[in-house]
Amino acid sequence: MHSYTVEPLYVKSEQEVIAADFYRPATVKKPAVIIMAHGLAALRQFRLIQYAKRFAQAGYAVVLFDYRYWGGSTGRPRELVSLKAQLEDWRTMIAHVAERKSIDNRRIVLWGTSLSGGYVLDLASELKNVQAVIAQIPFVDGAESAKLYPIQQLSRALKVSSQDYMGAKVGMSPRKLPVVARNELCFIPTQDSYQGYMSIVHPDFYWSGEIPARVFFHLIRYRPIQDVRKISIPVLFIAARQDSLISIESSRETATNIAPFVQYHEWDMKHFEIYHGQWLEKAISTQLDFLHEHIGVGE
Template sequence: MHAYTVEPLYVKSGQDVIAADFYRPKSVEKPAVILMAHGLAALRQFKLVQYAKRFVQAGYAVVLFDYRYWGGSTGRPRELVNLKAQLEDWRTMIDHLQQRKSIDSRRIVLWGTSLSGGYVLSLAAELKNIKAVMVQVPFVDGAESAKLYPLQQLPKALKLSSQDYMGSKVGMSPTTLPVVDPHRLCFLQSEDSYAGYLSIVNPDFYWSGEIPARAFFKLIRYRPILDVRKISIPVLFIAAKEDSLIPIESSRETATNIAPYVQYYEWEMQHFDIYHGQWFEKAMATQLEFLHQHVGVS
């Protein structure tokens, strides 16, 4: 097990600054680096810290960052989920890692979960300087995920999303929706999402639990599944058979489209189970084995 340091990292992105934590193993001279960010509306201090610690103890550098508008990063309005900007933040961080002398820039691995899993699949189809990709319960097809949203609530959510988008164009304050809420309209409406999402939140860090509604319309139009045939690097893909947010059929189709470059697993779990207990341990073992096979420590 490698001893390591954790340093703050700040990277300029346009007019804003992206805040990150740089985990570096002390005994590896130029380690491979894993770039990580959370899914929908989450901070870097939530459940990804446990993954970062395991990876760095295994000898890999890790950069774990907050998107613009979130956590330690700058940008307004706060807690805005802007898919285009978040993808640009990934590209900015990748560009930064390419310039760092303390890591092996030929061995950059992208790691994503849920929405960020969709992001890194999109980026793997686009970029040529990535060594490998690891995704767990990735958001692969917004159009199909929308079919799991309660039908009677969908028009209301779309209306609020449209109103917030139009209001943003004339300088109005955001109209927000809860990320999860058991009693009213929210982004993640499935029965297991409320307890599941709160199980990954770190109460030591400010998180309002609400985001501008304009993201809803963008999410259902975001379809990484359409791009993944362009991927030609190793991909580890872990799906949840009982996922109430991402249809398992969409995950299977996405994996088929990535073949022969994908190692695909689907486990008897729900969307948020992979952050906890036996499923977390199984995920870590699977991910470390994949890294050992395709990337390596030395």
């Protein structure tokens, strides 16, 4: 087990500053680096630190960051989810890490979960300086996920989303929807999602639980599945068989489209269970095995 340090890292992304934690193993000269960020409307402190610590203890450097508008990163309006901006933040962090002398820029790994799992698959189909990808419970097909949305609420959600989308174009204040809620219109209304999402929220960090409704419009059109055939690097893909947000059929189809470069695992769990207990331990163990096989710790 390696000792490690954690340093704050601030990186310019267009007009904003991205805040990150840089985990550096003390005894590895030029470690491989894992770049990590969270899914929809989540902060880096929402159960991702536990992954980062274990990777650092295993001898890998980790850069764990917040998107612009979120957490320690700058940008207004606060808590805006822009898929385009978040993908750009990923590209910025990858470019920054590639230039750091203290890490091995020939061994860059992208790690994503849920929405960011979709991002890292998207980026792997596009970028040439990434060596491997870990995607757990990734958001792969917004059109398919929309079919899991309660049909009686879908038209209302689309209406509010389009109103906010049009309002944003003329400078109106955002119309917001809760990320999760028990008995009202929200982004993730499936039965197990309120308890699941709230189980990862860290109460010590500001989080309103609401985001602009226009994001719904963008999410259902976001389909990483369409480009994954271009991926030619090792991918670890962990899917949840009882996932109420991401259809298992779309996960399977995505995995077959990545073949032969994919190592696919399908576990009998719900979407948020991978952040806790036995599933968390299994995920970290599986991910470390994948890293050791394809990347290696080095000296």
